Amino acid sequence: MRSAGRVVGAGIAALLVLAGCASGSQSTTTDNTPITLTLATFNKFGYSDAMLAQYHTLHPNVTVVQNIAATSQAAQDNMFTKLAAGSGLGDVEAVEVDWMPKLKQYGNLFVDLTTTDTKSRWLDWKTKAATVNGRLIGAGTDIGPEAICYRSDAFAKAGLPSDPAGVTQLLTGDWNNYYSVGERFAKANTGVAWFDSAGATFQGLANQYHNFFEADDGSVVATTNPDVKNAFVSVLTASSKSSAHLQEWSTDWNAGLANGAWATMLCPSWMLGVISGNGPKIKDWKIANVFPNGGGNWGGSYLTVPTQGKHTKEAKELALWLTAPEQQIAAFVTTGNYPSQVGAYNNPALTGATNPYFGNAPIGQIFADRAKAVTVTPYKGVKYAAIMQAVQDGLTRVESRKQTIDASWAQVVSDIKALG
Amino acid sequence: MTTSTVVVRALSRRRFAIRENLGRWDVKYSPYAFISPFFIVFALVGLFPLAYTGWVSLHSWDLIGGEGGWTGFENFAFVLQQRQFWVALRNTMSIFLVSAVPQLIVATAIAAALDTNLRNRTFWRMSVLLPFVVMPVAVTLIFGSMFGERYGLVNRTLAEVGLGPIRWHTDPLASHIAIATMVNFRWTGYNALILLAGMQAIPRDLYEAATIDGATWLRRFFRITIPQLRPTVIFVIITATIGGLQIFDEPRLYDQNGLGGEDQQWMTMTIYLYKLGWTQLNFGRAAAVAWLLFVVIVAIGLINLALTRRIASAGAGR
Numbered sequence: 001m002r003s004a005g006r007v008v009g010a011g012i013a014a015l016l017v018l019a020g021c022a023s024g025s026q027s028t029t030t031d032n033t034p035i036t037l038t039l040a041t042f043n044k045f046g047y048s049d050a051m052l053a054q055y056h057t058l059h060p061n062v063t064v065v066q067n068i069a070a071t072s073q074a075a076q077d078n079m080f081t082k083l084a085a086g087s088g089l090g091d092v093e094a095v096e097v098d099w100m101p102k103l104k105q106y107g108n109l110f111v112d113l114t115t116t117d118t119k120s121r122w123l124d125w126k127t128k129a130a131t132v133n134g135r136l137i138g139a140g141t142d143i144g145p146e147a148i149c150y151r152s153d154a155f156a157k158a159g160l161p162s163d164p165a166g167v168t169q170l171l172t173g174d175w176n177n178y179y180s181v182g183e184r185f186a187k188a189n190t191g192v193a194w195f196d197s198a199g200a201t202f203q204g205l206a207n208q209y210h211n212f213f214e215a216d217d218g219s220v221v222a223t224t225n226p227d228v229k230n231a232f233v234s235v236l237t238a239s240s241k242s243s244a245h246l247q248e249w250s251t252d253w254n255a256g257l258a259n260g261a262w263a264t265m266l267c268p269s270w271m272l273g274v275i276s277g278n279g280p281k282i283k284d285w286k287i288a289n290v291f292p293n294g295g296g297n298w299g300g301s302y303l304t305v306p307t308q309g310k311h312t313k314e315a316k317e318l319a320l321w322l323t324a325p326e327q328q329i330a331a332f333v334t335t336g337n338y339p340s341q342v343g344a345y346n347n348p349a350l351t352g353a354t355n356p357y358f359g360n361a362p363i364g365q366i367f368a369d370r371a372k373a374v375t376v377t378p379y380k381g382v383k384y385a386a387i388m389q390a391v392q393d394g395l396t397r398v399e400s401r402k403q404t405i406d407a408s409w410a411q412v413v414s415d416i417k418a419l420g
Numbered sequence: 421m422t423t424s425t426v427v428v429r430a431l432s433r434r435r436f437a438i439r440e441n442l443g444r445w446d447v448k449y450s451p452y453a454f455i456s457p458f459f460i461v462f463a464l465v466g467l468f469p470l471a472y473t474g475w476v477s478l479h480s481w482d483l484i485g486g487e488g489g490w491t492g493f494e495n496f497a498f499v500l501q502q503r504q505f506w507v508a509l510r511n512t513m514s515i516f517l518v519s520a521v522p523q524l525i526v527a528t529a530i531a532a533a534l535d536t537n538l539r540n541r542t543f544w545r546m547s548v549l550l551p552f553v554v555m556p557v558a559v560t561l562i563f564g565s566m567f568g569e570r571y572g573l574v575n576r577t578l579a580e581v582g583l584g585p586i587r588w589h590t591d592p593l594a595s596h597i598a599i600a601t602m603v604n605f606r607w608t609g610y611n612a613l614i615l616l617a618g619m620q621a622i623p624r625d626l627y628e629a630a631t632i633d634g635a636t637w638l639r640r641f642f643r644i645t646i647p648q649l650r651p652t653v654i655f656v657i658i659t660a661t662i663g664g665l666q667i668f669d670e671p672r673l674y675d676q677n678g679l680g681g682e683d684q685q686w687m688t689m690t691i692y693l694y695k696l697g698w699t700q701l702n703f704g705r706a707a708a709v710a711w712l713l714f715v716v717i718v719a720i721g722l723i724n725l726a727l728t729r730r731i732a733s734a735g736a737g738r
Contacts, residue, residue: 071676073676073677073678077698080483080484080698080701081698083484084483084484102701105484105485106484106485109484246570247675247676247682249676249677250568250589250675250676251564251565251568251571251572251675251676252568252569252570252571252572252589255568255570255571256570256571259571385699386699386700389677389679389699392682393681393682393683394682395682396682397682397683400587400589400590400682401590402590402682402683403683411683414503415504418502418503418504419700
């Protein structure tokens with residue numbers, strides 16, 4: 001309560017530094033001076049201590065310390081506060097794709113990571129989303145190609161096919177097919193919902209359009225784009241019968257996952273770690289190599305090197321080493337984060353990977369297929385994250401029975417206009 | 421020789437004059453020097469930021485990009501037209517009332533209990549302060565999961581005794597009560613100790629005289645303790661007002677997004693400020709909200725002061 005003062009104080013400190021305009025000085029450290037680099041990540045990036053120790057053996061003068069923030073939101077708040085302050089960021093900072101556009105406005109605060117061997121390291125769209133005026137400010141780590149995760153016991157109980165091949169066939173089709181199978185599932189009264197929440201499902205739809213919320217020039221079209229309203233209404237219509245109504249990432253959602261409250265969920269590769277981590281007691285989660293309406297990508301991250309750091313040259317080297325195919329394959333094996341590096345895709349260590357929690361599913365093969373199915377790159381502008389938040393709030397208002405679909409949509413429209 | 425004595429005399433006179441002046445300055449100005457650290461620090465960390473925030477609020481200002489031109493009172497006009505601003509004001513007031521009022525009543529009761537001849541007095545006093553030592557983040561995480569709607573401890577317990585679930589994260593008032601519970605958990609003991617210190621300073625002979633006159637415990641409490649406690653109560657109320665209206669940690673960590681709920685059920689003024697400044701990077705608007713919050717706090721503080729003065733003096737006058 002009273003520490004609000006501290007937060008305001010921090011803001012004021014930020015202002016003071018802004019006023020003084022202290023710009024980070026770049027030192028040119030000679031090769032052998034021992035230095036420490038801080039690597040700031042969040043959630044699970046799969047950069048193990050062993051991997052960082054390996055870097056130390058390769059570069060004996062460099063020691064890497066990793067600071068892990070609990071959530072992407074916490075990392076984002078930290079990032080913007082310290083960017084404004086002009087100091088305090090790690091030498092290498094992880095950034096999620098959804099808030100990358102906000103950072104791209106301040107591209108000159110980040111080191112250009114372009115080198116000869118980074119030209120074709122990543123998928124084109126991955127590189128493009130982190131390039132400002134020809135400068136590459138983020139080195140891609142992972143992407144989030146989406147499959148469907150489902151609980152085979154619940155499927156069997158509802159009289160649906162329960163083996164991965166059967167489910168894949170059952171769910172091949174568009175979103176309406178996914179919803180109508182959900183209706184069939186609901187009629188069987190298994191006591192389990194079809195999906196977790198309207199909000200999570202909406203993410204799947206949103207990532208299948210190029211200009212969903214914003215046009216290519218950055219102007220907001222969310223309130224007039226019929227696709228947005230259709231997605232909003234259709235997800236909520238399905239949700240009334242099929243949803244567990246548990247808002248994603250909430251404490252109830254985490255508990256619901258642990259208790260097996262829903263039978264299917266959209267499954268970007270990084271979700272595997274979330275499911276197995278939250279639901280150790282649920283034994284029947286499987287992965288179907290299918291996604292409604294083709295393919296989709298949800299999330300994925302970058303490593304950036306802020307210019308305010310003291311050892312930007314060494315930090316750049318570290319960021320490029322960590323995002324090289326070999327290291328990202330190691331990360332995939334540890335946490336399931338699917339590499340964004342083209343060079344990784346033919347590596348047997350990746351293609352042959354399996355996951356015992358999901359019934360030894362061939363995850364390397366599944367996510368390679370799911371990544372190939374992604375045909376659309378969503379345009380995400382400066383306001384993307386804020387608009388998404390407004391829409392998600394609207395979905396939750398209906399799911400928590402506070403408002404009707406129409407009333408909630410009207411409030412979404414006014415909230416989006418208030419962002420202007 | 422004569423000239424030298426004249427010089428010496430003139431010099432010593434001048435020296436004397438300087439010393440006299442120094443002495444006078446010492447008496448006149450050194451008190452200001454002695455109290456200056458407070459004012460210098462206050463000007464640096466209190467006054468300057470306040471004025472600077474005002475300056476920022478009159479500009480279009482990006483959190484990272486910085487100043488973007490003079491806009492006059494546009495930021496204020498924009499903020500005042502937002503539905504969310506008024507919802508935030510409502511929530512702040514509601515959470516403040518739901519937390520501060522019971523908190524002060526309970527704190528006074530605890531202080532009165534601790535003021536009696538207890539065994540292991542220090543132990544009881546320390547344990548009252550224990551919740552205050554716990555990190556607010558930890559408190560919020562624990563309470564946040566207790567108040568989960570479907571799997572939370574509170575609703576599970578309610579279901580056990582046959583009561584329907586309370587929608588702690590959906591219903592505005594329920595969420596305000598949940599947040600107020602966290603605030604009270606942390607601050608009741610702290611305020612109780614301050615009130616206890618105030619009670620200990622009340623001359624004991626007042627009580628003895630009243631006891632001899634046959635006043636009951638309750639009567640002594642309301643006729644002696646409460647009126648004598650007036651300065652302490654005013655202090656506690658004013659700090660509780662300032663803190664309560666700036667409440668941030670608890671609502672920020674009450675759910676996973678930290679933005680005050682899907683319908684802004686528990687979005688307070690500081691959360692709204694944070695949302696504008698740090699999520700939308702619009703520092704000008706955030707600064708405008710900060711100033712409006714300042715005005716609200718001053719207004720409520722004055723009302724509080726007037727009310728407590730009246731209540732306390734009415735009690736003492738009788």
